[in-house]
Amino acid sequence: MNRTRNVSRADGFGLGLIATGAVSVAIAALVAVVRGAFEVFGAEVTVRMPADGGDAAAVGALDGIRTAVYSQTDIVVEQLSAGARWMLLLEGALPALATVGVCAVAWWLGVSLIRGRPFRKTMSTTIGVAACLVAAGGLFGQIFGAIARAMIVDRLAASDDGVYDFFAAFSLDLDLAPLGWGFALALVAMAFSWGTRLQRETEGLV
Incomplete structure:
Protein backbone atom coordinates (compact mmCIF):
# COMPACT_ATOMS: atom_id res chain seq x y z
CA MET A 1 0.00 0.00 0.00
CA ASN A 2 1.41 3.40 -1.03
CA ARG A 3 1.32 6.17 1.52
CA THR A 4 2.25 9.78 0.99
CA ARG A 5 3.15 12.44 3.48
CA ASN A 6 1.83 15.92 3.04
CA VAL A 7 4.39 18.71 3.21
CA SER A 8 3.74 22.01 4.90
CA ARG A 9 2.71 25.03 2.87
CA ALA A 10 6.07 26.71 3.51
CA ASP A 11 7.99 23.60 2.45
CA GLY A 12 5.79 23.24 -0.62
CA PHE A 13 6.45 26.85 -1.59
CA GLY A 14 10.19 26.42 -1.16
CA LEU A 15 10.26 23.17 -3.12
CA GLY A 16 8.14 24.70 -5.87
CA LEU A 17 10.47 27.67 -6.05
CA ILE A 18 13.49 25.39 -6.36
CA ALA A 19 11.82 23.29 -9.05
CA THR A 20 10.86 26.40 -11.00
CA GLY A 21 14.38 27.77 -10.67
CA ALA A 22 15.80 24.49 -11.96
CA VAL A 23 13.57 24.65 -15.03
CA SER A 24 14.60 28.26 -15.65
CA VAL A 25 18.30 27.40 -15.45
CA ALA A 26 17.79 24.44 -17.82
CA ILE A 27 16.05 26.68 -20.35
CA ALA A 28 18.83 29.25 -20.06
CA ALA A 29 21.42 26.52 -20.70
CA LEU A 30 19.59 25.36 -23.84
CA VAL A 31 19.32 28.95 -25.07
CA ALA A 32 23.07 29.33 -24.53
CA VAL A 33 23.69 26.22 -26.65
CA VAL A 34 21.58 27.61 -29.50
CA ARG A 35 23.26 31.01 -29.28
CA GLY A 36 26.67 29.33 -29.23
CA ALA A 37 25.77 27.36 -32.36
CA PHE A 38 24.94 30.57 -34.23
CA GLU A 39 28.23 32.11 -33.11
CA VAL A 40 30.35 29.08 -33.95
CA PHE A 41 28.84 28.64 -37.41
CA GLY A 42 29.04 32.34 -38.26
CA ALA A 43 31.37 33.87 -40.85
CA GLU A 44 33.86 34.90 -38.16
CA VAL A 45 34.44 33.03 -34.93
CA THR A 46 36.03 34.48 -31.81
CA VAL A 47 38.08 31.85 -30.00
CA ARG A 48 39.92 32.22 -26.70
CA MET A 49 43.30 30.60 -27.17
CA PRO A 50 45.88 29.63 -24.52
CA ALA A 51 49.03 31.59 -25.35
CA ASP A 52 52.65 30.82 -24.57
CA GLY A 53 52.83 34.17 -22.86
CA GLY A 54 53.95 37.62 -23.78
CA ASP A 55 54.62 40.94 -22.17
CA ALA A 56 51.38 42.68 -21.16
CA ALA A 57 52.96 46.12 -21.20
CA ALA A 58 49.78 48.06 -20.48
CA VAL A 59 49.13 46.08 -17.29
CA GLY A 60 52.76 45.97 -16.28
CA ALA A 61 52.87 49.77 -16.36
CA LEU A 62 50.37 50.06 -13.51
CA ASP A 63 51.65 51.06 -10.10
CA GLY A 64 52.26 48.12 -7.76
CA ILE A 65 52.69 45.55 -10.56
CA ARG A 66 56.24 44.42 -11.19
CA THR A 67 55.66 42.35 -14.33
CA ALA A 68 52.67 41.13 -16.32
CA VAL A 69 52.27 38.53 -19.05
CA TYR A 70 49.19 37.24 -20.83
CA ALA A 84 36.80 22.72 -35.65
CA ARG A 85 33.39 24.40 -35.54
CA TRP A 86 31.73 21.21 -34.31
CA MET A 87 34.44 20.70 -31.70
CA LEU A 88 33.91 24.25 -30.42
CA LEU A 89 30.17 23.69 -30.32
CA LEU A 90 30.58 20.48 -28.33
CA GLU A 91 32.92 22.26 -25.93
CA GLY A 92 30.06 24.47 -24.80
CA ALA A 93 27.13 22.16 -25.50
CA LEU A 109 13.13 15.58 -6.87
CA GLY A 110 11.30 18.78 -5.92
CA VAL A 111 8.06 17.52 -7.44
CA SER A 112 8.51 14.13 -5.74
CA LEU A 113 9.08 15.79 -2.36
CA ILE A 114 5.98 17.94 -2.82
CA ARG A 115 4.00 14.76 -3.47
CA GLY A 116 5.63 13.10 -0.46
CA ARG A 117 7.22 10.35 -2.55
CA PRO A 118 10.94 11.13 -2.97
CA PHE A 119 12.02 7.49 -3.24
CA ARG A 120 10.67 6.59 -6.65
CA LYS A 121 12.00 3.85 -8.90
CA THR A 122 12.92 6.38 -11.57
CA MET A 123 14.76 8.71 -9.20
CA SER A 124 17.97 6.68 -8.87
CA THR A 125 18.05 6.14 -12.65
CA THR A 126 17.55 9.84 -13.32
CA ILE A 127 20.31 10.82 -10.91
CA GLY A 128 22.60 8.17 -12.41
CA VAL A 129 22.06 9.56 -15.90
CA ALA A 130 22.78 13.06 -14.59
CA ALA A 131 26.01 11.77 -13.00
CA PHE A 140 34.82 15.61 -23.03
CA GLY A 141 33.85 19.26 -23.39
CA GLN A 142 37.39 20.22 -22.36
CA ILE A 143 38.93 17.62 -24.65
CA PHE A 144 36.89 18.70 -27.67
CA GLY A 145 37.81 22.32 -26.99
CA ALA A 146 41.51 21.44 -26.92
CA ILE A 147 41.15 19.49 -30.18
CA ALA A 148 39.39 22.45 -31.81
CA ARG A 149 42.20 24.82 -30.82
CA ALA A 150 44.81 22.37 -32.08
CA MET A 151 42.99 22.28 -35.42
CA ILE A 152 42.97 26.08 -35.53
CA VAL A 153 46.70 26.25 -34.79
CA ASP A 154 47.40 23.64 -37.46
CA ARG A 155 45.38 25.60 -40.02
CA LEU A 156 47.12 28.86 -39.16
CA ALA A 157 50.54 27.18 -39.24
CA ALA A 158 49.88 26.03 -42.81
CA SER A 159 50.36 29.62 -43.97
CA ASP A 160 52.70 30.87 -41.23
CA ASP A 161 54.60 28.51 -38.96
CA GLY A 162 55.41 31.49 -36.73
CA VAL A 163 52.09 30.78 -35.04
CA TYR A 164 53.92 28.23 -32.88
CA ASP A 165 55.73 31.14 -31.24
CA PHE A 166 52.42 32.17 -29.72
CA PHE A 167 50.28 29.03 -29.46
CA ALA A 168 51.11 25.43 -28.57
CA ALA A 169 50.31 22.73 -31.10
CA PHE A 170 48.08 21.10 -28.48
CA SER A 171 47.21 22.39 -25.02
CA LEU A 172 44.92 20.78 -22.46
CA ASP A 173 44.70 21.83 -18.83
CA LEU A 174 42.25 19.16 -17.72
CA ASP A 175 39.95 20.03 -14.83
CA LEU A 176 38.86 16.84 -13.04
CA ALA A 177 36.14 18.56 -10.99
CA PRO A 178 33.33 17.25 -13.26
CA LEU A 179 34.51 13.71 -12.59
CA GLY A 180 34.33 14.33 -8.84
CA TRP A 181 30.81 15.76 -9.13
CA GLY A 182 29.83 12.76 -11.24
CA PHE A 183 31.05 10.37 -8.54
CA ALA A 184 29.15 12.34 -5.89
CA LEU A 185 25.92 12.16 -7.92
CA ALA A 186 26.48 8.44 -8.50
CA LEU A 187 26.63 7.92 -4.72
CA GLU A 201 10.01 -3.29 2.16
CA THR A 202 8.53 -1.04 4.85
CA GLU A 203 5.29 -0.62 2.94
CA GLY A 204 5.10 -4.39 2.59
CA LEU A 205 5.10 -4.72 6.37
CA VAL A 206 2.25 -2.24 6.88
Missing part, protein backbone atom coordinates in the same frame (compact mmCIF):
# COMPACT_ATOMS: atom_id res chain seq x y z
CA SER A 71 48.35 33.53 -20.90
CA GLN A 72 45.21 33.76 -23.07
CA THR A 73 44.19 35.81 -26.05
CA ASP A 74 41.01 36.14 -28.10
CA ILE A 75 41.45 35.72 -31.84
CA VAL A 76 38.89 36.17 -34.61
CA VAL A 77 39.23 33.31 -37.09
CA GLU A 78 37.98 33.32 -40.66
CA GLN A 79 37.31 30.26 -42.82
CA LEU A 80 37.25 27.89 -39.88
CA SER A 81 36.91 24.22 -40.81
CA ALA A 82 33.66 22.39 -40.15
CA GLY A 83 35.41 19.95 -37.84
CA LEU A 94 28.22 19.15 -23.45
CA PRO A 95 28.59 21.02 -20.13
CA ALA A 96 25.30 22.77 -20.88
CA LEU A 97 23.58 19.42 -21.37
CA ALA A 98 25.06 18.28 -18.06
CA THR A 99 23.52 21.38 -16.46
CA VAL A 100 20.17 20.46 -18.01
CA GLY A 101 20.48 16.96 -16.57
CA VAL A 102 21.20 18.22 -13.06
CA CYS A 103 18.31 20.69 -13.31
CA ALA A 104 16.01 17.89 -14.44
CA VAL A 105 17.00 15.92 -11.34
CA ALA A 106 16.37 18.96 -9.13
CA TRP A 107 12.96 19.51 -10.70
CA TRP A 108 11.92 15.86 -10.45
CA CYS A 132 27.14 10.40 -16.35
CA LEU A 133 26.25 13.65 -18.10
CA VAL A 134 28.17 15.74 -15.56
CA ALA A 135 31.30 13.58 -15.71
CA ALA A 136 31.32 12.96 -19.46
CA GLY A 137 30.09 16.43 -20.42
CA GLY A 138 32.66 18.22 -18.29
CA LEU A 139 35.62 16.10 -19.35
CA VAL A 188 23.40 9.90 -4.34
CA ALA A 189 21.82 7.67 -7.00
CA MET A 190 22.85 4.58 -5.02
CA ALA A 191 21.45 6.09 -1.82
CA PHE A 192 18.11 6.69 -3.53
CA SER A 193 18.14 3.15 -4.87
CA TRP A 194 18.59 1.76 -1.36
CA GLY A 195 15.98 4.18 -0.01
CA THR A 196 13.49 3.00 -2.62
CA ARG A 197 14.13 -0.62 -1.67
CA LEU A 198 13.74 0.10 2.05
CA GLN A 199 10.55 2.07 1.42
CA ARG A 200 9.08 -0.82 -0.56
